[in-house]
Amino acid sequence: MELYQLTIHELLDRLRVGETTSVAITASVFGRIDTVEKEVHAYITLMRETALAEAERADERIRKGEIGALTGIPVALKDIFCTKGVRTTCGSRILENFIPPYDATVVEKLRAAGAVFTGKTNMDEFAMGSSTETSFFGVTRNPWDLDRIPGGSSGGSAAAVAADECIASIGSDTGGSIRQPAALCGVVGLKPTYGRVSRFGLIAFASSLDQIGPFTKDVEDCAIMMNVIAGYDPRESTSVPEEVPDYRRFLGREIEGWKVGIPKEYFIAGIDPEVEAAVRRAIRVVEGAGAKCIEVSLPHTGYCLAVYYIVAPAEACSNLARYDGVKYGFRSGEGRDLMEMYKKTRAAGFGAEVKRRIMIGTYALSSGYYDAYYKKASQVRALIKRDFDEAFAKCDVILTPTTPTPAFRVGERTDDPMQMYLSDIFTISTNLAGIPGISVPCGFTAAGLPVGVQFLASHFQEGRLIQFASAYEKQAHIEQRRPTV
């Protein structure tokens, strides 16, 4: 085994006993990056020099016996998190030269825990997409099949973990942008409860839906990352002052007697048969561990996509009004007056998908349409949330496929926005209801593409998700394959 192939907990075990060093681990990861990055293109910006300096400092601390939760571990950051002094693009031309003057709270927390930052990962522009194809900085490839997309919007963060170009990474999830790429790249991805992780310094897409979470190689690493990033932040007014448990306590516990809700609306026509078969096997695994599966209903599931594609663009068009060529980022030199400068800057600075969503949002909020679109969507959102409240009165967790299909081909859906939007059909409801969700690998298709199973729990029950996912992972005996890249 190479060092870059190991998990956080395996590496920490070796660091603690002096069997390896952070410099060796970091050099191993960058060696791997040198081998595969030209094919995968998981990163927008690499932080090689600062990483090696951070690794040296981590080794000094380890020698003094000061080992934190992530001391010396190479971690990648989605390029949506502000990093002081390091270019942060959000995948967009309009921020191609933006150098933040401060760190996001999650970046501060990871740094304080001792993480070594490898770089900023590729993403759909402003996190708007399901394939990482809308990035201004090129397409990321799925490490399991380079002709296919890694999912999105946090495709770079998922691909980097799958291809061993970092040990773990951080992404953001507005409608599935952690869980969907985690499923398509065969890694673990968790979207916490809304408010659980501070969004300070996260470039905003849809502020009532955005949430930050980890990509890891296994569930134990997920718990380690959550211990570092979760918690209240006085700088973020929607972060919740709820106690954060030690998530590692939930690892390795039994799930016997747990009730698992299987929502009938998630096993629909159009779901890929191999995906369905893998998820049905996952159901048998948790039953084998003593859990009891019951059918539940989430009757408004069929409306989630329509609600999401009103609410998210409405919030986005307002959040993206700040990109006007004045305070930071790209400015077109063509405008003769202020209004022309705004329009030419935004027309040249944003890509097609971002413009499409700004247009939908502006339309949905505009005079005469507000009630028909935004208000109506917010009312249906209330019903979607109620569906989950009612389901969780009957079960401890809900089990669904993470995605309806395995990774699709690069270019396959770029010309058809509706087809692209359908790839998030099983993940969007979670964000609308604000509940946590985790995607865990549950097998492979015959063509060797990974499949993910999603577990959902009620608000602030990330510990329950980690317990369930850990028990599943232990029982499932998913074949330990590695991508061929």
Next chain:
Amino acid sequence: MEKIRIRKEEVAHVAHLARLEFSAEEMEKFTAQLNDILLYMDKLGEVDTAGVEPVTHAIVRKNAFREDAVGASLPPEASLANAPEARGGCFQVPKVIE
């Protein structure tokens, strides 16, 4: 005949509100795509929402107050460092008034 939810003139108006501009070719494509997306939204009409209180945030929090105390803030040079154009401690923009 295809159902129409939005026409080119309206797309042009919304583009102005959003401070965007499109070429004639983009305008054709965007109008057709936005129309498709809005037609899909029609399905929300099937849901009876009479008397349902809208949810705009899934986790309800009251206003988050803090002490009105002076804290650390960015120095002006740092705030201006990313500006496309800055002069005399201000962001500089093209002329606003004729």
